[in-house]
Amino acid sequence: MKSFDDMVLHFLKDMYYAERAIQKALPELASAAQNDGFKKALLEHVEQTKENAQCLQEAFAALGKTAEAMTCEAMVGLMQEADDVIKGSGVGPVRDAALLACVQAIKHYVIARYSTLVAWLEAIGQKEAASLLQQCLEEEQVADARLNEVVRREINQSLVRG
């Protein structure tokens, strides 16, 4: 990572790994959840992660590079945390609330990274790649808001009732 361009590429590879890891984990998270709205939101998000991976491939191409994934240690840790929650709890609203906190941490990480990458790509004059990742950023923000408004309220109500 000597130049600004190297750094942008490093973080792009990181995100490409992250999106594919999320795509793989979502069905497992959905089957561990109890709340129907939460399960549905997780499964619906699989398509979004596929589209994001596609956008990332196009962003690599816009930079004249081939898409390549590089282990994103932060995402490995965030995923491990969700796995620990599943192993340490049974099906029900407590697990759902803990899993939701893990999923939101994953989404906030992804949102922060897309936001940084868009700013960096704009700074190095890579408008096409910036615009592709801006799409991912906006889709992630919409998905996060939906989780936060609908699913979180439902799960918290079950917790208080339970």
Place this chain on the structure above:
Amino acid sequence: MKSFDDMVLHFLKDMYYAERAIQKALPELASAAQNDGFKKALLEHVEQTKENAQCLQEAFAALGKTAEAMTCEAMVGLMQEADDVIKGSGVGPVRDAALLACVQAIKHYVIARYSTLVAWLEAIGQKEAASLLQQCLEEEQVADARLNEVVRREINQSLVRG
């Protein structure tokens, strides 16, 4: 993690680990950074992490528990990412920009977790503990805004100039 109370305690232990890990890492991050404002912000944040750890101890006490740390896998991954940036780059604005992205990911994680814990502690009627963590949350938000406004602008200017 059978009950809601168990879950809250689990995430509290996680945060106690995270704050102590951050406190330990900040001087290393500061010595790897070049930008003076960034170095200063990182070193000044050591005091804040000490205060947060103190608040967490008091929150444990308010719940009738002794403070205990439990490895927070997400924080391990987020720290590893910063370490990889340091190892993979030399002193200068490129490293500073990459490190800032890592530090902001750490802060966003911490902010999200305090926000969740405050909501959960309020839901189980633990007002004193909720109010202690609300203080941590607000301090972290102020520190994050400062990094975002001042340090990010300066580092980005150096990048574009360099």
